[in-house]
Amino acid sequence: MITRYFDYLDFLLENIIMKSKIEFSEAFYGLLKTIQDDSVSRKLITLKSKAVEAPYTQNFIDLSNKNDEVTFIINKKAQEIIGNATILYKVVEEGRYLTFSSRNQRIFNLLGFKIPLDQYGNRTEDPYDPLEGTIGSIEGEAKSTTGNIYVLFTDERGRRAVINKNALIETSDVLSKVWKSSRNSMKVGRLAKAILKSADVETTDKEIEIFVNRFKAAFDITNDAFAKFRVVKGDDIAYWYNSENYESMRSTLGNSCMAEVDSSYFDIYTHNRSCSLLILLSNNGTFNEHGKYVSDKIVGRALVWTVHPFEKGDDLNSSLPTETFMDRIYTIRDSDIDLFKKYAEREGWWYKGSQDSAAMFVSKNGKTSKSGSYIVKLQKVDFDNYPYMDTFKYMKSSKKLLSNNPNLIKATKELQDTDGSIMDLDPDDYSEDSY
Numbered sequence: 484m485i486t487r488y489f490d491y492l493d494f495l496l497e498n499i500i501m502k503s504k505i506e507f508s509e510a511f512y513g514l515l516k517t518i519q520d521d522s523v524s525r526k527l528i529t530l531k532s533k534a535v536e537a538p539y540t541q542n543f544i545d546l547s548n549k550n551d552e553v554t555f556i557i558n559k560k561a562q563e564i565i566g567n568a569t570i571l572y573k574v575v576e577e578g579r580y581l582t583f584s585s586r587n588q589r590i591f592n593l594l595g596f597k598i599p600l601d602q603y604g605n606r607t608e609d610p611y612d613p614l615e616g617t618i619g620s621i622e623g624e625a626k627s628t629t630g631n632i633y634v635l636f637t638d639e640r641g642r643r644a645v646i647n648k649n650a651l652i653e654t655s656d657v658l659s660k661v662w663k664s665s666r667n668s669m670k671v672g673r674l675a676k677a678i679l680k681s682a683d684v685e686t687t688d689k690e691i692e693i694f695v696n697r698f699k700a701a702f703d704i705t706n707d708a709f710a711k712f713r714v715v716k717g718d719d720i721a722y723w724y725n726s727e728n729y730e731s732m733r734s735t736l737g738n739s740c741m742a743e744v745d746s747s748y749f750d751i752y753t754h755n756r757s758c759s760l761l762i763l764l765s766n767n768g769t770f771n772e773h774g775k776y777v778s779d780k781i782v783g784r785a786l787v788w789t790v791h792p793f794e795k796g797d798d799l800n801s802s803l804p805t806e807t808f809m810d811r812i813y814t815i816r817d818s819d820i821d822l823f824k825k826y827a828e829r830e831g832w833w834y835k836g837s838q839d840s841a842a843m844f845v846s847k848n849g850k851t852s853k854s855g856s857y858i859v860k861l862q863k864v865d866f867d868n869y870p871y872m873d874t875f876k877y878m879k880s881s882k883k884l885l886s887n888n889p890n891l892i893k894a895t896k897e898l899q900d901t902d903g904s905i906m907d908l909d910p911d912d913y914s915e916d917s918y
Contacts, residue, residue, distance in 0.1 A: 589627075671695060762783070807832040844887070
C-alpha cells in the first residue's frame with residue numbers, strides 16, 4: 484500500500500502542472516512545416532501557431548543529432564528557469580500589425596489597448612508598425628476568432644502596437660537557458676503522441692508511424708542525406724542488385740525476388756543506356772579524401788528510366804519527348820521511401836505513386852500527378868535471361884520497346900517470371916485501335 488501511495492504521489496507531482504503553451508525551436512518548427520501535408524505535423528503546427536493551452540509535461544521541443552529523436556525540457560523546470568524575468572522579442576516581419584478598424588476592437592479590448600483619440604473622438608495618430616529588428620516586450624496576448632495570436636508589443640521607446648505573434652522571435656538570453664540546460668531526449672513519435680494527448684487532440688498509431696517516417700526523411704534531407712545517393716549504370720546495376728551488398732535482408736529490399744539471382748538476369752538493364760539505378764548507401768559508410776560518401780552496402784534501390792510519355796495519336800517512329808522516371812522503390816526502412824521521392828523531386832524526375840508491381844499507376848512529381856503511360860526505347864533486347872519487372876513488363880522485341888501498357892506497343896513479350904524466362908503474348912489479343 485505504501486509503495487502504491489508514493490507511486491500515486493509521483494503521478495500527481497508529474498501531472499499537476501500549470502496549463503501552458505507549447506514552444507518549438509525554429510529548427511523543429513521549420514522541419515514540421517516541410518512535411519505539413521502530414522496529419523500529425525499539421526496538428527502539432529496548429530498547437531504552436533494557435534497557442535493552444537494544455538498541461539504539457541514536455542516543452543521547448545528541439546531537434547537532436549538523431550533523425551528519430553528530439554530534445555525537450557520538463558515544463559515545470561522551464562517555468563522555474565524563466566521565473567519573472569522580462570523576455571525581449573525582436574520584430575522579424577513588418578506589416579503584421581492590426582489597424583484601427585472597428586472589427587479589431589474585440590482584440591484591443593482583450594489586451595487593454597486604447598486607440599489614441601482626442602476630446603472629439605478623432606484619432607491622434609496612426610497605428611504603429613514596428614520596423615524589422617525593433618526590440619521590445621510583450622505585455623499581453625489575445626486569440627482572435629480565427630485562432631491567431633495577437634500581442635500588445637511595447638518597444639524600447641515605449642511605443643505600443645498590436646501585432647501578430649508570428650512576427651516576433653525571442654531575443655533575450657532568458658530563454659536560451661531553457662534551450663540549453665536540463666535537456667532530455669525522447670523518440671519523436673512518442674513525444675508527438677504525448678503532446679497531442681495533453682492537448683486532447685486525437686491521433687492514431689498509424690498516423691504516428693507515418694509521421695515518424697516523414698519526419699526522419701525530412702531530417703535526413705536537412706542533414707545532406709542526398710550525399711548518400713548514387714546513380715549507377717551498366718554492370719554496376721547488377722552489382723548493387725546482389726543481396727550480398729545489402730545492409731540487411733529486411734523489408735522490401737531483402738525480400739525482393741531479384742535479390743539472389745544470377746547477374747545475367749539484369750542484362751536488359753546493364754546493356755541499355757535508357758536504364759540506370761538509384762541506390763541509397765548505408766549509414767555505416769564514410770567520407771573519402773575527396774569528400775565523397777562511400778559505403779560497401781546499400782539500404783535502398785530504384786530503377787531510373789529515360790521514358791517517353793505517350794498519348795493516343797503519337798507516332799512511335801517520330802521523335803517523342805523524354806522524361807526521367809523513377810520506378811518502384813525497394814528499401815530496408817520505410818522512412819527511406821520518402822527520401823527517394825524527395826531526391827526524385829529535387830532532380831525533376833517523375834516517380835511511381837504506388838510502390839507495387841501495378842502496370843497502371845499514377846505518376847507523380849511533387850504535388851503534380853498524371854496517368855502513367857510510358858514507352859522505353861531500348862538499344863538491345865536479345866538476352867539469355869530476363870528479370871521480373873514491376874512496371875515496364877511488356878516488350879515488343881521487333882521494335883525494341885518496353886511499356887507499362889501492352890496496348891501502346893502491341894506487346895509480344897511479358898517479363899514477369901522469376902526464373903529468367905520470358906512469356907509470349909498473343910498479337911490477336913489487341914484491338915484494331917491499339918496504338
